Amino acid sequence: MISLEPLIFELSKKGRIGLYIEDCEIEEIPKEFLREELNLPEVSQIEVVRHFTRLSQMNWGVDTGPYPLGSCTMKYNPRINEELSWMDEIQWIHPLQDIDDIQGILEIMYKLEKMLSSITGMKRFSLQPAAGAHGEFTGCLIIRKYHKDRGEDRDEMIIPDSAHGTNPASAAMAGFKVIEIPTNEEGLVDIEALKSTVGKRTAGMMLTNPNTLGLFERNIKEITEIVHDAGGLMYYDGANLQGILGIARPGDMGFDIVHLNLHKTFSTPHGGGGPGSGPIGVNELLEDYLPVPVVDFDGNKYYLNWNLPKTIGKVRNWYGSIPVLVKAYSYLLSMGSNGLKLSCYASVVNTNYFMKKVSQIRGFTIPFGNAYRKHEVVISAEKLAKETGVTALDIAKALIDKGLHPPTIYFPPIVKEALMFEFTDTETKENIDKYIEALKEISDIAYSNPEILKKCPNKTLIGRVDEVYANHPKTMCLSYKMYLRKIKENI
Amino acid sequence: MDFFIHPYIPNALILKEMLKEVGIENINDLFNDVPKVNFDLNIPILDEYSIYKEVKSILSKNKVYKKCFMGGGPWFHFVPSIIKYLITRGEFLTSYTPYQPEVSQGVLQALFEFQSMICELYNMEVANASLYDFPTAIGEAILLSSRVTGRRKVIIPSSIPEDRKSVIRNYAINLEIIEVPFLDNGCPDLEYIKKIINKDIAGVYTEIPNFFGVIDFKIKELIEIAHEVEALAIIGADPLLMGIIKPPGDYGADIVVGDGQPLGIPPAMGGNSLGIIACKNDMRIIRQMPGRIVGMTKTIRGERAFTLVLSTREQHIRREKATSNICTNETLLAIAATIYMALLGKEGIKRIAKRIFHNTQYVIKRIKEIGLDTAFKGLHFRDFTIKGINIKKLNKFLKEKEILGGREISENIGLFAVTEIHKKEDIDEFIDLLKEFIRRN
Numbered sequence A: 001m002i003s004l005e006p007l008i009f010e011l012s013k014k015g016r017i018g019l020y021i022e023d024c025e026i027e028e029i030p031k032e033f034l035r036e037e038l039n040l041p042e043v044s045q046i047e048v049v050r051h052f053t054r055l056s057q058m059n060w061g062v063d064t065g066p067y068p069l070g071s072c073t074m075k076y077n078p079r080i081n082e083e084l085s086w087m088d089e090i091q092w093i094h095p096l097q098d099i100d101d102i103q104g105i106l107e108i109m110y111k112l113e114k115m116l117s118s119i120t121g122m123k124r125f126s127l128q129p130a131a132g133a134h135g136e137f138t139g140c141l142i143i144r145k146y147h148k149d150r151g152e153d154r155d156e157m158i159i160p161d162s163a164h165g166t167n168p169a170s171a172a173m174a175g176f177k178v179i180e181i182p183t184n185e186e187g188l189v190d191i192e193a194l195k196s197t198v199g200k201r202t203a204g205m206m207l208t209n210p211n212t213l214g215l216f217e218r219n220i221k222e223i224t225e226i227v228h229d230a231g232g233l234m235y236y237d238g239a240n241l242q243g244i245l246g247i248a249r250p251g252d253m254g255f256d257i258v259h260l261n262l263h264k265t266f267s268t269p270h271g272g273g274g275p276g277s278g279p280i281g282v283n284e285l286l287e288d289y290l291p292v293p294v295v296d297f298d299g300n301k302y303y304l305n306w307n308l309p310k311t312i313g314k315v316r317n318w319y320g321s322i323p324v325l326v327k328a329y330s331y332l333l334s335m336g337s338n339g340l341k342l343s344c345y346a347s348v349v350n351t352n353y354f355m356k357k358v359s360q361i362r363g364f365t366i367p368f369g370n371a372y373r374k375h376e377v378v379i380s381a382e383k384l385a386k387e388t389g390v391t392a393l394d395i396a397k398a399l400i401d402k403g404l405h406p407p408t409i410y411f412p413p414i415v416k417e418a419l420m421f422e423f424t425d426t427e428t429k430e431n432i433d434k435y436i437e438a439l440k441e442i443s444d445i446a447y448s449n450p451e452i453l454k455k456c457p458n459k460t461l462i463g464r465v466d467e468v469y470a471n472h473p474k475t476m477c478l479s480y481k482m483y484l485r486k487i488k489e490n491i
Numbered sequence B: 001m002d003f004f005i006h007p008y009i010p011n012a013l014i015l016k017e018m019l020k021e022v023g024i025e026n027i028n029d030l031f032n033d034v035p036k037v038n039f040d041l042n043i044p045i046l047d048e049y050s051i052y053k054e055v056k057s058i059l060s061k062n063k064v065y066k067k068c069f070m071g072g073g074p075w076f077h078f079v080p081s082i083i084k085y086l087i088t089r090g091e092f093l094t095s096y097t098p099y100q101p102e103v104s105q106g107v108l109q110a111l112f113e114f115q116s117m118i119c120e121l122y123n124m125e126v127a128n129a130s131l132y133d134f135p136t137a138i139g140e141a142i143l144l145s146s147r148v149t150g151r152r153k154v155i156i157p158s159s160i161p162e163d164r165k166s167v168i169r170n171y172a173i174n175l176e177i178i179e180v181p182f183l184d185n186g187c188p189d190l191e192y193i194k195k196i197i198n199k200d201i202a203g204v205y206t207e208i209p210n211f212f213g214v215i216d217f218k219i220k221e222l223i224e225i226a227h228e229v230e231a232l233a234i235i236g237a238d239p240l241l242m243g244i245i246k247p248p249g250d251y252g253a254d255i256v257v258g259d260g261q262p263l264g265i266p267p268a269m270g271g272n273s274l275g276i277i278a279c280k281n282d283m284r285i286i287r288q289m290p291g292r293i294v295g296m297t298k299t300i301r302g303e304r305a306f307t308l309v310l311s312t313r314e315q316h317i318r319r320e321k322a323t324s325n326i327c328t329n330e331t332l333l334a335i336a337a338t339i340y341m342a343l344l345g346k347e348g349i350k351r352i353a354k355r356i357f358h359n360t361q362y363v364i365k366r367i368k369e370i371g372l373d374t375a376f377k378g379l380h381f382r383d384f385t386i387k388g389i390n391i392k393k394l395n396k397f398l399k400e401k402e403i404l405g406g407r408e409i410s411e412n413i414g415l416f417a418v419t420e421i422h423k424k425e426d427i428d429e430f431i432d433l434l435k436e437f438i439r440r441n
C-alpha cells in the first residue's frame, strides 16, 4: 500500500537511538526473567523530529482552520494559557509536597473554583474529574450515595433521547437504569412524558441546556420542579454552557449538580482528544459528597481538605488535570465578566446568522422549527439524501475538499442525516460565509451530479477511508504486531 | 452591555450587522426563552501582559525541588525537550478526536504507533488510545473482566494505596472486591488466592512492581491460578520496568494496565496522567475494550490509512450499553509517550530500565550499610521503602536541604524512589543526610 509517512517502526535501523543514555550492567535479575525480545523502533533524534512534524502536518486543528464541530466548542486556544501551563512551577511539582510548597497552584485552584461557582451559580466545585464524561460519572456516584444515605432505593436515571451518549453511559456505569424520554415537536423535553415517567424510583435526570439541538429548554423551571417533587436530583451536562455563558446559570434553574468542560467553554485545547478537565459543581445539599480533597482557605493559607463527611471518595489519582486548570484560569482573566458574555453573544449570533442562511439552501432543513438557537444548530440533510442520495457523510467529505473541516455528523441520533454546526465565538464571519457558500455548491452538485460527491474527498492527502475494511474481523489491524502477522498470513 | 473589541472574538463589532441579517434588532431577542436572573460575575478583564504577570506571580509561590526522592508516583523522570516542542505544535494541540480520518491522519497514525509500542512493551496485541490515568485504567480493566466473564467478583492486592483503591471501588461500584493479604515482599499471597478463588471470580489483579517497589516474580503462577477458574488475569505493569524483565504477555496475561506518566510526561502535581490498557488477541475481550481504538485500513483509492475502529462499543453509538463512558481521553499525552518511546527505542528503554534498576540496587545497598533496611524483601525497581525512622521528621530535615523526601506509608515507613536522573553523588548525598538525621535523632 502507498503510505504518506511510514510507520516509525518502518524507519527503524539497527544501531540508532534518539537519546543518549549511558549503558550499565545489572546482574541481580535471574536469567529466566530477563527481557530479551523488545521490538521498539531504533531511530535517531532527527528522524523522530521529522516523523512527528510530518504527522502533525497531516492533521487539522483550530490553528489550521475553522473547526465547527457541534457539541465540542472548538474555540481558539490562546497560546499565553499554554505557555503559563508549561512553567516549571506547574510541570515539576509533586502532589505530595508540603502545603507551604504549593500555595501558588492551590491559590489558582481556589480562585478558579470561585469563578466557576459564580458562573454556574453553584456552591462548591471539585476540580478532580478528568473530562466531561468523568464529571458525569462523578455526579452519578454522588446522586447514588445521596439517595442511599437517605435510605431511599432509587435506581432510575431519566435522560432525554437527544442527550449525548456519555450521559446514559455514565449513568449505567454508576449502576442506574436509564429511562429515555422523548423530545417533543419543538425539540424540547416532552413534559407530559416526563410527568408520567418520574416516580419513587427516580434518582435524577440528566439534562444539557441548551440541549444538543442548540435549543434552550425554556420549561426548565417546570422540569426541575417535576423531578425534585418526585424526590430526584437534577444533573446539568455543561458541555453546552457556551450558549448561555454569562447570561443564565444552571444553579438558578434548579440544577443540583453541574459539570463543565474546561476544554470546551473555557478554551483549553482538545489535544487531539484530551487531556480535558470536567470539574463538577454542586449546591449546598451535596457539598459534602464531593470527591476529596477540595481546596480550602483558612484565611492565611490554602490547603487540601480531605474532611468531607459524606464524600464519595476519589474518582482519579490526585487532584485534577492541573495544567488544564491553569489554562482555564488564565483564559477567564483574559475575558472578564463582560468578555464571557460577549463570547456567548458572538457564538449565538454566529449560529443564528448561519442557520438563517442555510435554511434557504435546497435539500437542507432545520428540524424542530425555526426558533432561535443558542451556540449550535443541527441541520438535517434528509431531504437531500432522499432526493439525490447524497448523505451527511458525503457532505462532510465534500466540505473537506473545500478546505473546511466538517461539522459533527449523525448526532444527535434523533435527527436524520444530522449536520451539527457550532461556530464558536472565535470564528470569523468570512469563514461562516464560506461554509454557506460551500453548502450551496454541494447542494447544486447533489442535484445535478451526485456521483461526484460520493468520491470526496479528492484534495486531501489520502482518499476516503474504507471503514468496513477497518472493522472487518479478518482485515482489522490494531497494532504493528498484528500488521506483521497479517503480512505473514498474507491478508 | 455594549459590544467591544476583543482579540479572541473577531465578529465583536459586526454582531449588530449580523443580527440584522437574522432579522432582529436587539441581541436580547435571542435569549427570550431564557429566565432572567441578575448576577454579577465580578471577573476582571486583564491585558495579556497583566495576565502573564498575575499568573506568574501566583505560581512563584510553588516550590520546584531540584532533587526528589518521592516514591509511589508521579515520578521525576527526565523529559526530553523534543516532546514539548512536538506536542505543542498547533496541529496536534488544537485538534479534536479524529472523527474525520482524511484530515486527521497525523493524530491517528501517532495513536496507532502508541498502541503498537504499548503492545511491544507488554507483549500484548491490542491497546487502546489511552484512558484517564492508572487507577481508572485498573477500574476499567476490572469492569472489562466482568463483562467478558459475566461474573461479579474481583480480586485485588490489599497492598495498593487507599486513594487508588477508592477509585477502583467507585469504578467497580456494582461488583464485589476481595482484597488479598500480602507476604513479606509485599506481593499477594498466592496460597490465599488459591483458597478463595472459584468460578465466581471475574478477574485477578496484581502489580509489578508492587506498590512498595518489589518486583513480583510470581506473575506466571498468579496468571495460571486465575486461568484455572477461567478468570481473567489483569496485570498492572510499569512500562519502564518492561525494559529489563519479561513482560506479562509472555506469561499469558489477559489484560495489562499501566501508568504512562513515566514515559516522558512531567508530574504536574499528578495532573498529567496517562492510563494504559492492553489486551491479548481475543475477540471476546477486544469487543469489550473501553475507549478509542485506532486501526490501520486503506482508502477507496488503495492508500494506507488509519481510522477509529470498533466504535459500536462506544458511548456515542451504544449509549447505556457502551463498554465505557469515556469520550475525551489523554491523547496528547499518549503522543508524548509515543515520542518518548520512539526516542529511546529498543536499546534506550533497556538502558533506562537498567539505569533505574542499578540506582535502586545501589541506594538500597547503601541504606543497609548505614544500618537501615527496606520494609519489604525482594528486588526493587525505582521505588523502595525505608523503615525504622520517623518519616515526617526525616522529610522535614530533607526539605531544609532542598530535597523532596518520601511518601509516608506509616509513621516509621516511607516510600522513596530513584530514577535515571539520580547520579551516584545524589544518592551518596541522600545517604549522608540519612546518616546525619539518624545521628541527630
Ligand SMILES: Cc1ncc(COP(=O)(O)O)c(C=O)c1O
Binding pocket: A071, A072, A131, A132, A133, A134, A164, A166, A167, A208, A212, A237, A239, A240, A261, A276, A278, B326, B327, B328
Ligand atoms: C453534550 C456533551 N456532553 C458530554 C460530553 C462529554 O465530554 P468529554 O468528552 O469531555 O468526556 C460531550 C463531549 O463531547 C458533549 O458534547
